[in-house]
Amino acid sequence: MTTTTIAGHEVEVTDEGFLARPDDWSEDLAPELAALIGLRLDDEHWRLIRFLREDYAVQGETATLRRVSTQTGTPVKQLFALFPGKPAKKMAYVSGLPKPKGCV
Amino acid sequence: MSGTRKHLLVLGAGTAGTMVVNKLRKRLPADGWGITVVDRDDVHDYQPGYLFIPFGLTTPEQVRRTRRPLIHDGVDVVLGAVERVDTEAHEVHLEDGRVLPWDQLVIATGTSPRPEETEGTLGPQWHREVGEFYTYEGAIALHDQLDTFAGGRLVVHITELPIKCPVAPLEFTFLADDWLRRRGLRERTELVFVTPLDGAFTKPVASRTLGSLLEEKGITVEPDFLVERIDQERKVLVSYDEREVAYDQLVTVPLNKGADFVAASGLGDELGYVPVDKHTFLATGHDDVFALGDASNIPTSKAGSVAHFSVEVFVENFLEHVAGRPMTHSFDGHANCFVESGHGKALLLDFNYDTEPLTGTFPLPRVGPLRLLGESRANHLGKLAFRHVYWNALLPGRPLGLPAEMSMAGKNPA
Ligand SMILES: Cc1cc2nc3c(=O)[nH]c(=O)nc-3n(C[C@H](O)[C@H](O)[C@H](O)COP(=O)(O)OP(=O)(O)OC[C@H]3O[C@@H](n4cnc5c(N)ncnc54)[C@H](O)[C@@H]3O)c2cc1C
Numbered sequence: 471m472t473t474t475t476i477a478g479h480e481v482e483v484t485d486e487g488f489l490a491r492p493d494d495w496s497e498d499l500a501p502e503l504a505a506l507i508g509l510r511l512d513d514e515h516w517r518l519i520r521f522l523r524e525d526y527a528v529q530g531e532t533a534t535l536r537r538v539s540t541q542t543g544t545p546v547k548q549l550f551a552l553f554p555g556k557p558a559k560k561m562a563y564v565s566g567l568p569k570p571k572g573c574v
Numbered sequence: 575m576s577g578t579r580k581h582l583l584v585l586g587a588g589t590a591g592t593m594v595v596n597k598l599r600k601r602l603p604a605d606g607w608g609i610t611v612v613d614r615d616d617v618h619d620y621q622p623g624y625l626f627i628p629f630g631l632t633t634p635e636q637v638r639r640t641r642r643p644l645i646h647d648g649v650d651v652v653l654g655a656v657e658r659v660d661t662e663a664h665e666v667h668l669e670d671g672r673v674l675p676w677d678q679l680v681i682a683t684g685t686s687p688r689p690e691e692t693e694g695t696l697g698p699q700w701h702r703e704v705g706e707f708y709t710y711e712g713a714i715a716l717h718d719q720l721d722t723f724a725g726g727r728l729v730v731h732i733t734e735l736p737i738k739c740p741v742a743p744l745e746f747t748f749l750a751d752d753w754l755r756r757r758g759l760r761e762r763t764e765l766v767f768v769t770p771l772d773g774a775f776t777k778p779v780a781s782r783t784l785g786s787l788l789e790e791k792g793i794t795v796e797p798d799f800l801v802e803r804i805d806q807e808r809k810v811l812v813s814y815d816e817r818e819v820a821y822d823q824l825v826t827v828p829l830n831k832g833a834d835f836v837a838a839s840g841l842g843d844e845l846g847y848v849p850v851d852k853h854t855f856l857a858t859g860h861d862d863v864f865a866l867g868d869a870s871n872i873p874t875s876k877a878g879s880v881a882h883f884s885v886e887v888f889v890e891n892f893l894e895h896v897a898g899r900p901m902t903h904s905f906d907g908h909a910n911c912f913v914e915s916g917h918g919k920a921l922l923l924d925f926n927y928d929t930e931p932l933t934g935t936f937p938l939p940r941v942g943p944l945r946l947l948g949e950s951r952a953n954h955l956g957k958l959a960f961r962h963v964y965w966n967a968l969l970p971g972r973p974l975g976l977p978a979e980m981s982m983a984g985k986n987p988a
Contacts (some may be wrong), residue, residue: 541844555798555815556798
């Protein structure tokens, strides 16, 4: 774990760069995190990020790709278009949530 | 039902369901509790044996038995497919119209492969060039198919996680490597392992160990690959981000999902698993419905070993629960899996909710005889011997002497 400054906030991040404490996240952090992985957020991204935050608050763990897809009605293909390559990880990263466990 | 006699209804007579009814029949008074178990058919398979069938290392007959003799006297066995659970009315409806009442319900209907969920899987080459070993029929068909294999690209593929026995696809790959060498086909075969994960396994430490084994054996890994469809005509797997992996022989592990009635009864998550308290298996929002084994959403491996350790904890808790006391036992997520690595060797993984797979020895500190997270012949023999233990000790509910709770003795955090 290391400490770093993003959008003027001092936050702790894991070895893989995910926020160590989801509570450190705020909406002004998301565009900065997105920029770090080459994304610009539009309304579609925001809809998904808000779902992920709310779902995490209730479930206590990061939603899987399938869960995001079924709960928000977004086809998986579109999740790949919005968060290219690794949508599950990128969504979690921008939303300040733990890396999805990928299931055991 | 007579007078005050209560009813425990268990759905599914697989690994978890059979152990639960056999153990509870000994512990619940017959005049106080009736126990009924429901399954759609009368064949019980030792599923870990499916892995060996394609390579001719196990025969189909060795993995299959009829269910009834495995279930103790005093337990009613009902054969029929469950269609729906009505938690309000405390009834289970079967597809043939029968209705079964219950006071306490245990859902142990496991998980199953769903090839129909991935476009192109069920084409004309299903169970031929597109093979699988997660079902009895699939494992046998794959055996016949491999017999005709003369080299080319052999691709082993995981559609999505979780799947039961998450190490089984890796084991299949290691065994295939071994099998190809023995047949003199390894030089002519490219062996490829395609996974939606970013490495060989979900847990980082095990992923590193297993990853280097793949490398040693010259197996190519295609990570972060989420399949969108299988194109049987062009013989390629196509991912959502439009990558393609070509195959001559594909061995796919389809999407795994819980039983359809779970979702239809409003008891399931997006994959049809029952959300439960991960320490007690009580279904979220209920105090008379439990889910055990692969049917639940607990965050550990879907494995027979987990079902076994879970049942030990569950039985003690259930007796407290029906006596109106709080449940005082807590499941820690303990899993232990043998991983066949080919050439008569296997590794052993041991982990729980909080701990990564550990190195060391099992079950005795320093002495073993089983080595954790390292290859050994004893591990392989342990895995092979387990079929006997399963039929003769595990299912009847005899004590195995393995503690349900994970022990750190003799283990070194990796
Ligand atoms: C290839 C392979 C290799 C494996 N290797 C290992 C291993 O090495 N070690 C290990 O620990 N585990 C291994 N497993 C996993 C292990 O077999 C399962 O985790 C275990 O069987 C789970 O037990 P269960 O009781 O939850 O489900 P199951 O044993 O699958 O039982 C579920 C039962 O429910 C019944 N059912 C389902 N739906 C309905 C319905 N609608 N109506 C009525 N009945 C229904 C089914 O007929 C079945 O009998 C392996 C599995 C596979 C496929």
